[in-house]
């Protein structure tokens with residue numbers, strides 16, 4: 001049985017801003033507290049987490065939170081084939097990420113904590129408060145000094161029951177990650193998609209940020225939408241042999257990058273395509289006509305739908 005994906009960070013991670021959050025995470029961990037990073041999608045929680053991991057000189061284990069993360073996958077298990085010949089001896093127990101972090105006095109990084117099944121979360125909560133866990137047929141395992149949990153989650157999806165989420169908040173220091181500033185978002189896009197025109201990038205970021213304020217939109221796009229918009233426009237421009245700043249290229253890239261990312265209010269009668277097109281026009285102006293001075297616009301291009 002797989003014990004779940006594990007990644008050990010090696011390279012320093014580029015993080016734009018977030019110095020304050022990184023400092024508080026570091027302080028909490030040094031103080032022996034567990035940490036919960038909470039914020040909307042795309043606000044850099046995983047990025048910050050990887051950065052903290054790569055800058056600390058303690059062992060760490062990363063685990064991706066999902067519905068398949070059973071207690072046995074988190075804690076570990078006896079190898080079933082060896083149990084038949086050798087019985088339940090400690091030597092044939094394969095440590096899961098939690099035991100690995102506990103025994104090594106390392107950090108357990110849990111991504112998407114809110115996707116973990118409740119029974120698994122309960123095991124984790126017990127290890128966090130007791131610094132030891134009872135494993136059936138293996139016995140009690142105590143955490144070595146230095147053991148800590150850093151978890152990231154998205155407040156949009158609720159965690160387990162009210163009782164479980166109360167227990168989680170009571171065992172962690174919470175660091176809230178809000179949306180980045182416009183300037184930081186532009187620098188993040190520049191980091192991921194280098195070489196875009198500064199003014200064009202700033203307008204793309206403004207447009208993506210506007211999806212979060214739009215009255216018809218319930219959930220707007222994160223900076224991931226701006227990153228993809230930049231990437232798609234860049235490639236589409238090269239396929240079409242135009243500039244990235246071509247109006248039609250940009251709109252097509254905006255629709256591809258944003259219509260699936262925004263969620264329009266139930267009560268609204270507008271489609272995501274209409275919302276994105278309107279925002280595009282608000283930020284980049286109306287569709288250039290044949291006699292507008294846009295020399296890059298290829299002739300006879302059909303209008304965007």
Ligand SMILES: Nc1ncnc2c1ncn2[C@@H]1O[C@H](COP(=O)(O)OP(=O)(O)OP(=O)(O)O)[C@@H](O)[C@H]1O
Pocket residue numbers: 014015016017018039040041042043044045046047048152153154180188191192223224227
């Ligand atoms: N402060 C930042 N510095 C550098 N890159 C960032 C920053 N914030 C976000 N990004 C970039 O934006 C994207 C999303 O960031 P990340 O995966 O860290 O978000 P998240 O908060 O973990 O999102 P989710 O809740 O969906 O897991 C990544 O491509 C990441 O590189």
Ligand SMILES: [Mg+2]
Pocket residue numbers: 045046047111112152
């Ligand atoms: Mg994440």
